[in-house]
Amino acid sequence: MITTYLFYFLSFLAIMFALMVVLSKNPVHSVLYLVLAFFTIAGHYVLLNAQFLAAVHVIVYAGAIMVLFLFVIMLLNLNKETEPHKSVWLKASAAVASGLLLVVLVGSLKGAETIVQVNAFNPNIGLIENLGQTLFHDFLLPFEVSSILLLAAMVGAVMLGKRSIK
């Protein structure tokens, strides 16, 4: 019972913080609200008994990536004067397009409560042991291949960052 109440409470917070990200004028506030939204999502992970995922989510997203965001925003020194002005048409078409996407998503989720559960929910799926089993057994190849991705990204970052020898 309490988990249901917690779920609704966390969902309410998540949606509210997500709205605040978009609505607040100050970009630094947006980032801070995004951090809060990430925390509420981490709460959802805990409710699903996925503690490891929750911890990683807080450390990586709320911690590392958001701090990076904050630094970038502070370095860019965004304020009202430097903000580019978009034409009304652009704003209107963006609103229509994203509104349509919202309609599609809401429409598709409407029937979701009747979903036949294909795989029975395993409450222990989020524990580290099971995660490790999945990661190093079923998803071994993607796990190894993602090392190429990370290596490529790292090489690229170094290439863009280093000064060329004259």
Next chain:
Amino acid sequence: MKALILLSSLGVITLLAEIFSFKKLLYPLVLLGLIATFVFNLSDWNTNMTYFKMMRFDNYAVAFTSVILVVAFLWFLMSESYFKEETSLTDHYALILFALAGSVIMVSYTNMAMLFLGIEILSIPMYILAGSKKNDLNSNEAAFKYLIMGAFATGFLLFGIALIYGASGSFDLAEIKDYITLHPANIEPIFYTGILLMLIGLAFKVSAAPFHFWAPDVYQGSPTVITAFMATIVKTAAFAAFLRLFNNCFASVSVVWVNIVWVMAALTLLIGNITAVMQSNTKRMLAYSSVAHAGYMLLALLAGNSYSSNAILFYAAAYSIGSIGTFCVLFIVAGAKGNEDVESFNGLGKSNPLLAFVMTAALLSLAGIPPTAGFFAKYYIFTAAFQSGYTGLVLVALLASLVGVYYYFRIIIAMYFKESNTETIPVQLNHKLLLIAVAAAIILLGLCPDFIIRLL
């Protein structure tokens, strides 16, 4: 699998060159490595091996990998000078080789996780290499635009994968297909939404209208060699991935997406070709033409019959080889003249007959004029679409290719009928080799298309 392992280890070896200082040897080493990969890849033919339930090297994968490797070999012949810059030489090699590894994953995946990883491994080096002319503002713009738009499209793709997982409970293509056949009446709406979101993500990667807006700016701003890579290998891999997903896994629910792809194909053909006419910058024109070519390939995707994979394979090969030829000539001419306008080609027929001849052959192939490979490529695509009853769309495509002939001929006319007092442009040996290979391939594939067309 052999191709994937060889390419990624080759990438790591190139990085080691910096430490053990064999940078001089890298260029021949990479060329040899590509040949070796090609041979080992061919040994997978007809084996139909599945690895970890994640990748399957069926003939489809092997054929597309071979096309990608051949084009990559030609591409390396074209871009030796790109690997001359001392500071980031090994990085350029490594990034290109990793991108190739990503494209191998994209043509052979059987799991959504691998599809996502393949697309990312191909895209991230491309974002970086698009900005590899660090002091050029256009190059920076191209990299930035490509990164932002690409990340956005990847978001759609991931969201789609998540929704499909939510409905079917699996990332595996075969299991998703089973899900569709087992629940013919009550497929969840989120499954359809997932398909549409994935369609958007992939349409972005192949630069199909209305998701093509990034392509002209990115193609124009990036260094010419990288543009050539994007227009050929990235597009081939993306289409192979697209086809593998939609003509195999989602084929039985094609009602949901055929109309959308129909409109997309028509828009891509018309917008690509008509906008290309208005360009005076050759590189931008080729960018729009590459958008238009995505439209032709969408036709075969839409047809979804037994001709489709052969048609796309042949089209991708013909188009990539033709594009490498045009981009190479553009690279040489723009390098000598200092700008990429159509006027730079004036009088090339007199001053450099070889360049002009190869450019003509490549452009005729892109336009689809008979004795070249491009003609048969278009012919097979149209046959595939006809067999599935898309007569209206074939008519649109025919009209669009007539428009295409106009802008391709503008360059040919500039080369042969416009005067200009330019001296002969010196051409490097490997460029000469490449150009001769391209011309030979275009004519050979045009004369005996059976070579490739019966493969799959």
